[in-house]
Amino acid sequence: MSEGAIVRVSTVDELMVLLANGEDVWDMPDRSGDPVDILDHDRQCAELLRQRYPHDEELQVAGLVHDIGHQLFPGDDAGHGRHGADAIRGLLGARVARLVELHVVAKRYLAVTDSAHTLSPSSARTLIAQGGPMSAAEIAEFRTDPDFDAAIALRHADDAGKVVGLTVAPLDEWRPVIERVAAQTASASTP
Numbered sequence: 001m002s003e004g005a006i007v008r009v010s011t012v013d014e015l016m017v018l019l020a021n022g023e024d025v026w027d028m029p030d031r032s033g034d035p036v037d038i039l040d041h042d043r044q045c046a047e048l049l050r051q052r053y054p055h056d057e058e059l060q061v062a063g064l065v066h067d068i069g070h071q072l073f074p075g076d077d078a079g080h081g082r083h084g085a086d087a088i089r090g091l092l093g094a095r096v097a098r099l100v101e102l103h104v105v106a107k108r109y110l111a112v113t114d115s116a117h118t119l120s121p122s123s124a125r126t127l128i129a130q131g132g133p134m135s136a137a138e139i140a141e142f143r144t145d146p147d148f149d150a151a152i153a154l155r156h157a158d159d160a161g162k163v164v165g166l167t168v169a170p171l172d173e174w175r176p177v178i179e180r181v182a183a184q185t186a187s188a189s190t191p
């Protein structure tokens, strides 16, 4: 997909196909990145968020879809958060889109503020291209974001959800959750 191409995921069915296609697709096309494929990573990330935040389905779904930018624009690691957010905003709403975009921003925040926070070798490598560690001014501004806590939670789940061979819920189990979030978005945009 070329830079500047407009990609929108308009239906839950399209999104389910895209997520399913994450099987045997990798964050780095040359397999130099994370040790699990995107489908496994997405499901592990969403599962962690479901366990920790059972009432926040928007956050869970954001965890499930946060890396689809890797599939839509392979190789554009620096832009994958924004591309993913743009693709699902119309279907899943502004908050889910924002959380998807913030998963890269939160990584830049934690790189400075949490010395115990460990990135996978792939994530550490791509940090610089994504803007590098935050400045003090960026940190202060990010902390005022209404979705700061949720964004940090997603990032922790993102970094933890890379366990080879871990069994988690099948993708189909997420369909009704996605449908609820999409239905809320549709009703909110109906005049």
Ligand SMILES: [Fe+2]
Pocket (backbone or CB within 6 Å): 041, 066, 067, 158
């Ligand atoms: Fe991720």
